[in-house]
Amino acid sequence: MATNQKEDDNKNNGDGELGLSLSLKSPQVINEDDKEEMANFAPVQNKLQRSELSGVPNPIASPLNRKARVSVRARCQGATMNDGCQWRKYGQKIAKGNPCPRAYYRCTVAPGCPVRKQVQRCLEDMSILITTYEGTHNHPLPVGATAMASTASAEASFMLVDSSINPLTQPSFASYYKYPSTIMSRQPSSTNINPSDPSKGNIGDPSQKLVATSSHEMGFSRSSSWMSSNNNASPRGDKSLAENVSAIALDPKFTFAVAAAISSLIAKEGENIASSSSTNNWILESLSANTSDKKGLRQSP
DNA sequence: CGCCTTTGACCCGCGC
DNA sequence: GCGCGGGTCAAAGGCG
Numbered sequence: 001m002a003t004n005q006k007e008d009d010n011k012n013n014g015d016g017e018l019g020l021s022l023s024l025k026s027p028q029v030i031n032e033d034d035k036e037e038m039a040n041f042a043p044v045q046n047k048l049q050r051s052e053l054s055g056v057p058n059p060i061a062s063p064l065n066r067k068a069r070v071s072v073r074a075r076c077q078g079a080t081m082n083d084g085c086q087w088r089k090y091g092q093k094i095a096k097g098n099p100c101p102r103a104y105y106r107c108t109v110a111p112g113c114p115v116r117k118q119v120q121r122c123l124e125d126m127s128i129l130i131t132t133y134e135g136t137h138n139h140p141l142p143v144g145a146t147a148m149a150s151t152a153s154a155e156a157s158f159m160l161v162d163s164s165i166n167p168l169t170q171p172s173f174a175s176y177y178k179y180p181s182t183i184m185s186r187q188p189s190s191t192n193i194n195p196s197d198p199s200k201g202n203i204g205d206p207s208q209k210l211v212a213t214s215s216h217e218m219g220f221s222r223s224s225s226w227m228s229s230n231n232n233a234s235p236r237g238d239k240s241l242a243e244n245v246s247a248i249a250l251d252p253k254f255t256f257a258v259a260a261a262i263s264s265l266i267a268k269e270g271e272n273i274a275s276s277s278s279t280n281n282w283i284l285e286s287l288s289a290n291t292s293d294k295k296g297l298r299q300s301p
Numbered sequence: 302c303g304c305c306t307t308t309g310a311c312c313c314g315c316g317c
Numbered sequence: 318g319c320g321c322g323g324g325t326c327a328a329a330g331g332c333g
Contacts (some may be wrong), residue, residue, distance in 0.1 A: 090325070096323085
C-alpha cells in the first residue's frame with residue numbers, strides 16, 4: 001500500500017544505501033556502456049509522445065523536455081527510493097531478460113506533470129535499485145526534494161563535460177546554475193591527464209569518469225570533498241579518491257540528494273540541458289565507479 | 302471518500 | 318504482414 005510503500009521509502013532513506021550510480025543521458029547519443037540500459041528504456045520516447053497524443057495533459061511537453069533523463073542506481077531495500085517527490089504507480093511489467101518487475105511511476109505533485117520514473121532492480125545485484133527519471137517537472141519541487149536538491153547542487157555543483165566541449169571555454173552545466181565552487185572534469189581511468197589541458201585528449205573518451213572537486217564539505221555525515229584521483233589538486237591531500245568516493249557513496253543522504261539535485265536541475269533548466277545535449281552527449285557518470293567493486297555496484301552492464 | 306496499488310488488456314514500435 | 322515486447326490505460330479493490 002501507499003503507506004507501507006512510503007514507510008519503506010523513509011526507512012530506506014535512513015539506512016541501507018551503500019552507494020549509487022547516476023547518469024544524465026541524452027538518448028540521442030548512446031555510449032557503448034549504456035547500450036543495454038538505454039535499450040531497456042529507449043522506447044520511452046515514443047511512448048511519451050503517444051501519451052501526449054492520447055490526451056494526457058502535458059502543458060510543457062516538448063521534445064527537449066521529453067529527453068531529459070536521469071538514471072540513478074542505488075542500494076535500496078525498499079521498492080523505490082524516496083526522492084522527495086510524490087509518485088503514483090501506474091503500471092508494472094516484467095521485462096524480458098530480467099525476472100524483476102519494472103514499475104512505472106508518474107509524478108503526482110502537480111496534475112499534468114510529465115515526469116515519470118521507472119524502477120527496476122538490477123538483475124546482477126538485487127540490492128541495487130535502478131531508477132530512471134524522465135521528463136521535466138512543471139512545478140516546484142516539494143520542500144524535501146528542494147532541500148536535498150539545493151544542498152547537493154550547491155555543494156556538489158555538477159558540471160557536465162561532454163565529448164566535444166572544452167571545459168575551459170564552453171559554458172558548463174555548473175555555470176548555467178551559477179555554482180562556481182566546483183571543478184569537475186572527466187578523468188581517464190588509467191592515464192594521468194590534467195583536466196585543464198584539453199589537448200591531452202581526455203575529453204570525449206566514454207570510459208572516462210566524471211569526478212568533482214568541492215571547495216567544502218557537502219553537509220553530509222561524512223567528509224565529502226570530491227577529489228580528482230590523479231591531479232593531486234586536493235587542498236586536503238590526505239584522502240585518496242577511493243576513500244573520498246567511498247565515503248560519499250556510503251552516505252545514504254548523498255544518494256537521494258544527487259537524485260533530487262539532478263531532478264531539480266532538470267526541472268529548472270531542462271531546456272538548457274536538452275538544447276545543449278542536442279549537439280553533445282551529456283553524461284554524468286557514476287561517482288561510485290571507482291568503488292563499484294568494493295560496494296558491489298556496477299556500471300551499466 | 303480519496304488516493305493508492307494491482308493487474309489484465311490494449312496500443313504501438315520494431316524486427317523478421 | 319505478423320509476432321513480440323515494452324509502455325500505458327483503466328477497472329477493481331484496499332487502506333487510512
